[in-house]
Amino acid sequence: MAASSAIASSSTAFINKKDVGLSAFSSQSSFSVQTARKRISKKIVSVMTPQQTERKPATTGSVKTGMTMTEKILAKASDKPDVSPGDNVWVNVDVLMTHDVCGPGSIGIFKKEFGQNAKVWDREKLVIIPDHYIFTTDERANRNVDILRDFCNEQNIKYFYDIKDLGNFRANPDYKGVCHVALAQEGHCRPGEVLLGTDSHTCTAGAFGQFATGIGNTDAGFVLGTGKILLKVPPTLRFVMDGEMPDYLLAKDLILQIIGEISVAGATYKAMEFVGTTVESLTMEERMTLCNMVVEAGGKNGVIPADKTTYDYLEGRTSVPYEPVYSDEGARYLKEYRFDVSKLEPLVAKPHSPDNRALARECKDVKIDRVYIGSCTGGKTEDFMAAAKVFLASGKKVKVPTFLVPATQKVWMDVYSLPVPGSGGKTCSQIFEEAGCDTPASPSCGACLGGPKDTYARMNEAQASYFIMLGGCWQVCVSTTNRNFPGRMGHKEGQIYLASPYTAAASALTGYVTDPREFLQ
Amino acid sequence: MAASTALSSSITTFKSSSFQPRASSIKPLPSIKFPSISSNNPLISHSVSAPKNSTVAPLRSAAASTTPETTKTATTFHGLCYVLGDNIDTDQIIPAEYLTLVPSNPDEYKKLGSYALCGLPSSYQTRFIEPGEFTSKYSIVIGGDNFGCGSSREHAPVALGAAGVLAVVAESYARIFFRNSVSTGEVYPLESEKRICEECKTGDVLTVEIGESRLINHTTGKEYKLKPIGDAGPVIEAGGIFAYARKAGMISAREA
Numbered sequence: 001m002a003a004s005s006a007i008a009s010s011s012t013a014f015i016n017k018k019d020v021g022l023s024a025f026s027s028q029s030s031f032s033v034q035t036a037r038k039r040i041s042k043k044i045v046s047v048m049t050p051q052q053t054e055r056k057p058a059t060t061g062s063v064k065t066g067m068t069m070t071e072k073i074l075a076k077a078s079d080k081p082d083v084s085p086g087d088n089v090w091v092n093v094d095v096l097m098t099h100d101v102c103g104p105g106s107i108g109i110f111k112k113e114f115g116q117n118a119k120v121w122d123r124e125k126l127v128i129i130p131d132h133y134i135f136t137t138d139e140r141a142n143r144n145v146d147i148l149r150d151f152c153n154e155q156n157i158k159y160f161y162d163i164k165d166l167g168n169f170r171a172n173p174d175y176k177g178v179c180h181v182a183l184a185q186e187g188h189c190r191p192g193e194v195l196l197g198t199d200s201h202t203c204t205a206g207a208f209g210q211f212a213t214g215i216g217n218t219d220a221g222f223v224l225g226t227g228k229i230l231l232k233v234p235p236t237l238r239f240v241m242d243g244e245m246p247d248y249l250l251a252k253d254l255i256l257q258i259i260g261e262i263s264v265a266g267a268t269y270k271a272m273e274f275v276g277t278t279v280e281s282l283t284m285e286e287r288m289t290l291c292n293m294v295v296e297a298g299g300k301n302g303v304i305p306a307d308k309t310t311y312d313y314l315e316g317r318t319s320v321p322y323e324p325v326y327s328d329e330g331a332r333y334l335k336e337y338r339f340d341v342s343k344l345e346p347l348v349a350k351p352h353s354p355d356n357r358a359l360a361r362e363c364k365d366v367k368i369d370r371v372y373i374g375s376c377t378g379g380k381t382e383d384f385m386a387a388a389k390v391f392l393a394s395g396k397k398v399k400v401p402t403f404l405v406p407a408t409q410k411v412w413m414d415v416y417s418l419p420v421p422g423s424g425g426k427t428c429s430q431i432f433e434e435a436g437c438d439t440p441a442s443p444s445c446g447a448c449l450g451g452p453k454d455t456y457a458r459m460n461e462a463q464a465s466y467f468i469m470l471g472g473c474w475q476v477c478v479s480t481t482n483r484n485f486p487g488r489m490g491h492k493e494g495q496i497y498l499a500s501p502y503t504a505a506a507s508a509l510t511g512y513v514t515d516p517r518e519f520l521q
Numbered sequence: 522m523a524a525s526t527a528l529s530s531s532i533t534t535f536k537s538s539s540f541q542p543r544a545s546s547i548k549p550l551p552s553i554k555f556p557s558i559s560s561n562n563p564l565i566s567h568s569v570s571a572p573k574n575s576t577v578a579p580l581r582s583a584a585a586s587t588t589p590e591t592t593k594t595a596t597t598f599h600g601l602c603y604v605l606g607d608n609i610d611t612d613q614i615i616p617a618e619y620l621t622l623v624p625s626n627p628d629e630y631k632k633l634g635s636y637a638l639c640g641l642p643s644s645y646q647t648r649f650i651e652p653g654e655f656t657s658k659y660s661i662v663i664g665g666d667n668f669g670c671g672s673s674r675e676h677a678p679v680a681l682g683a684a685g686v687l688a689v690v691a692e693s694y695a696r697i698f699f700r701n702s703v704s705t706g707e708v709y710p711l712e713s714e715k716r717i718c719e720e721c722k723t724g725d726v727l728t729v730e731i732g733e734s735r736l737i738n739h740t741t742g743k744e745y746k747l748k749p750i751g752d753a754g755p756v757i758e759a760g761g762i763f764a765y766a767r768k769a770g771m772i773s774a775r776e777a
Contacts, residue, residue: 101621104623105625105675108623108624108625132620138621140621141621143621144621147623198673198675199673200672200673202673214697215673216673216675216697216705217675218701218704218761218763221763222762222763264608268693268695298667298670298695298696352642353608450612450618452621483610485612485613486613486641486642487616487642488612492613492616492641
């Protein structure tokens with residue numbers, strides 16, 4: 001896949017997909033210079049001199065020559081010709097997302113500050129997605145979804161993905177599931193835009209070449225009333241990932257590699273831009289995994305240039321015109337990191353920190369008592385396809401309880417309907433059943449963040465029941481989720497190994513943390 | 522700090538209107554003589570050294586001058602500290618199972634406080650909050666690197682504030698926690714010049730002087746420099762971004 005992508009991505013910069021108009025061309029023009037050698041385009045693109053706006057000399061006395069794509073998006077959204085890292089700018093918000101955990105509080109602040117009868121700034125730009133605590137008898141959790149519903153009715157909110165029948169999620173055609181995956185699937189993620197959400201993993205949407213970041217209730221309350229937010233322009237770290245991706249690696253390995261490299265605070269306040277032939281070869285879902293975990297390095301946003309892969313994904317999902325932007329050739333980066341992906345190996349993050357990186361094979365003696373495949377990070381269609389591929393290759397049964405929580409209703413449908421390549425037409429669900437996994441659960445955030453005590457697959461005990469008689473071992477989970485801080489999946493002594501769906505499935509088959517090459521080669 | 526520094530330049534985007542003073546409904550701000558050391562109750566000494574305007578004076582129209590007139594205040598906290606390490610994520614500050622509590626609801630706000638820091642692993646042997654209590658006797662939290670990382674839940678600074686924490690002093694912060702602390706005005710997220718979480722012990726008696734950017738540990742007799750809180754200080758002092766914006770005349774006063 002890597003071979004063709006370099007060409008694809010550079011040529012698509014000029015596909016006038018959605019009537020982007022002249023301004024898009026001028027903003028891309030320096031990109032064209034950079035990639036002209038590789039570009040194969042039948043179109044003749046008029047090369048016009050980019051409009052030079054007056055730039056302030058930097059403090060060093062040198063003159064700025066270009067902007068990163070994050071800077072460009074924020075400049076555009078704040079109606080400024082240019083911005084520099086450190087600038088505080090008022091940004092117009094294209095989409096605000098909230099969910100059942102932070103929505104009620106944000107609504108409370110909105111009403112308190114703007115008045116009981118206030119209207120949101122734009123009923124079509126607010127997306128409300130119940131997803132965190134849905135399939136629970138917790139009354140307060142249920143009430144919080146009711147608060148969202150009442151608010152959406154009152155405000156006539158266009159995009160509210162409601163659930164009323166908790167007994168059978170499929171009886172709720174509007175219900176989606178995990179917000180970050182639903183945002184993409186429903187076409188709310190678009191290149192060049194600013195998307196905010198009351199959830200730290202909102203950065204997932206950066207995969208679409210947009211600025212996306214998580215905010216708190218108070219900021220969201222402010223956005224609800226004004227459609228604006230004050231943001232500091234972050235400096236950008238650039239991650240160049242080249243080389244053909246080995247077929248036992250997934251994007252999860254790449255981001256665990258990066259977080260292990262720069263630490264859980266290595267990108268605090270910073271943008272993380274992912275480029276290179278490997279990134280160009282990734283599917284949208286894999287790009288989402290990469291951007292999803294930038295917050296685990298402290299990053300403000302992650303971003304990947306939009307290309308043909310992006311446009312193909314968006315085809316039919318949105319009719320809103322969008323305007324992709326690209327980093328200038330002379331853009332300034334705080335630091336650049338380079339990785340030869342062909343040399344990487346399957347990784348895990350050991351307890352209790354996402355930067356506690358180790359090779360999966362180094363942890364082969366770690367006995368586990370469960371596997372969890374789900375969440376915005378590792379609960380997408382391709383994540384389940386990857387797990388099914390390992391089960392299929394092994395032909396064996398899992399040795400520990402293996403919990404599967406599709407992120408959204410769409411993913412759940414895919415798990416039950418899409419044939420797994422090389423299986424003779426079997427679906428993921430059939431392969432999972434044959435391997436002895438738990439039946440795929442109703443789509444939601446599930447046990448990724450623990451949640452109410454009755455949450456499916458939550459780590460409720462300190463110790464694995466069948467280990468107690470052996471003298472006591474902590475409950476150990478290999479999980480495709482994003483965080484392994486103490487208590488993240490329930491019990492605070494629970495041990496979580498973050499891993500790719502390949503590694504998670506391989507570990508389920510052996511009962512130990514396992515390098516997927518044991519089954520894939 | 523990011524939150525406030527650009528406020529001045531963009532005030533013009535908001536309608537300026539008459540100013541209505543509003544006392545912070547969250548923080549008790551008694552004028553207590555300082556120093557007066559008492560171990561159990563957090564004491565706050567709040568003195569204003571602005572000659573012309575009180576702290577709650579509206580900042581002059583920044584449309585006219587790009588730098589708003591900042592009133593110099595000296596806010597001092599005094600109390601016991603609770604000491605934490607590096608990478609204290611928001612799941613440890615307030616575990617996800619309590620996120621059903623809605624912070625904007627006063628009863629649930631209070632309850633959130635009772636769960637503050639209950640997600641800490643058992644290696645922290647001293648309880649932050651005694652069973653049955655809603656608030657903590659520790660009013661200053663000391664942390665290491667990357668305090669408040671992880672989930673963006675605003676419940677985290679809210680839980681600390683509701684538990685009676687006035688300031689966190691850490692080596693560095695995760696971005697969203699810092700911003701949420703300022704936006705809500707719940708706690709001062711202060712940065713120490715050097716690592717202090719190994720030099721302070723839970724239960725030490727501390728004084729934090731915001732104006733002087735100084736922390737004094739009375740138990741050990743040591744003094745530490747803090748990084749200035751800058752323009753975020755007045756926002757927190759006002760009780761958050763909305764209260765500050767009203768004081769400054771950036772947004773219209775709320776209809777009572």
